[in-house]
Amino acid sequence: MKEKLPFKNEYEKLELLLSQGQFELLPEEKETENIRLVYLMNDAVESFLVFCRAKLTGTYLPDFQGELWADLNQDGDQYVLVVHQEDTVCTLFFQDLKLEVHLFDYGRTGHFWVKGYEYLRQLEYRIAILRDKREYLGEEFCSQEERWISSLAEFPPLNFCCYPAVSEKYLVPSCSWWLVSEEALQVMTQLAEEAGDRSLKNWICLYRRFPVKCVAKQIARMLHKVKHAEVVDLISEKLARAASVYERRDFGTGCLKKKRGIKDYQPHRETAEKILRIQEKAEQRKKQLEMSGKQVEVLTEEPFIYAKDSVEYKIHLMVWKQEGKNRKVEIETIDER
Known part of the structure; x- marks a missing residue:
């Protein structure tokens, strides 16, 4: 049935969520017949799978955390998704499935969950959410520069191996521990060349020959030295520039500055x-x-x-x-x- 679906790509994304035990529906909105399922949510993107002209029956457990499985069937001109949350069952009747995506500027985002060399942990976080955007949504949602930078998610001296942005109990590695990719090595070599950092470039060449943990840790130590600050700043600048093409989240403050004397001009x-x-x-x-x-x-x-x-x-x-x-x-x- 999967091959015949008019929303094959969206269904593959739904399968991915279900395989990870994720099924978070947003509260139904009165003014629409659509029901939204959270797909990827982070500082770079808010995205949903939208069940169009949908109706939910049965019992849905919004706070459920456990094993679930689902089955999709077609019934006339509509589709039926039956979701089992252990012994509880809910059913979604819908006529189409679409992907809704909102992209945001994540280049100046900050979350300070772990102490020590916080500026490197912020880089690790931004690169990680960029990598998630690329993997979950596809390369068409990333610029050429973003695709280039995102490979640094597989560079252990900078990623979760050495500078995790979250504590260990919340850490979900995006790749194998201490595994460096050739693409990441190429990007870091180019960055070292652009910054004129010959010693770091030499260590990266050594890392290519001997991609082992002790070399990775030595490069990680170099990244927080004043001597190599230009490379770190260069990564941050390129990331900020790549992210700046997207809009900032709008909380109404711009409008508020202009209309501060008018009461109740906006709901928030x-x-x-x-x-x-x-x-x-x-x-x-x-x-x-x-x-x-x-x-x-x-x-x-x-x-x-x-x-x-x-x-x-x-x-x-x-x-x-x-x-x-x-x-x-x-x-x-x-x-x-």
Whole structure:
């Protein structure tokens, strides 16, 4: 049946979700007959599989975590998806399945879950979510530069092997531990050449000949040295530039600045007011730090637009400092408190 489906690509994505035990439906919207299933959600993309002209029957468990299986059949001009959440069954009747994708600028995103060389962990995180976008959605959703940079997800001196952005209990490796790809080696060689970093380039050549853990760890140590800062900054700049072609998440603050004196002009006025206060506090603090001679980078932590999550809007100020030969940062978080 799969080969005959008019939505073959979308069904393959549905199969992928189900094989991973993922089946999170968004609450049904009154003004539409469609039902959305969360597909890929991160700072770079919010995407859904949309069951068109759909109806849900049976019992759906939104907080279910366990083994599930499903079966798809055709009944006349509609399709029937039966989902078993252990002993509980829900059924989706629908007429079409489509992919809905919203792409966002992720180049200045910040989540500070693990301490120590946070700027490298932020790079690891952004590269990882870019790699997820490429793998889950396809290369047509990535620019040529994004596809090039995403290969660094398979470069252990920079990926989860050495600088994981999340703690070990939440870590889901995107590839085998300590396995480096030839594509990643080529990208890092080009970056070292562009930055004029001959010693790092030599170590990468050695890594190509001996792709072992001890060499990877040595290169990882080099990445946080002042001597090799230009390469790290170059990766960050290229990633930010590649991501900047996408829109920023809109929380209504731009409109709020123009219409601050008008009451109830938008449904989410309270949220927009809160975010605007955080942005103003962050800008004031950034100016204070820069006046004292500090180098400051602004990173933002944002909730999703199209699906509710527990993340609250925050701005992180990454304040650069040098300790001997090492390059480090201090993090100041600006929130509503």
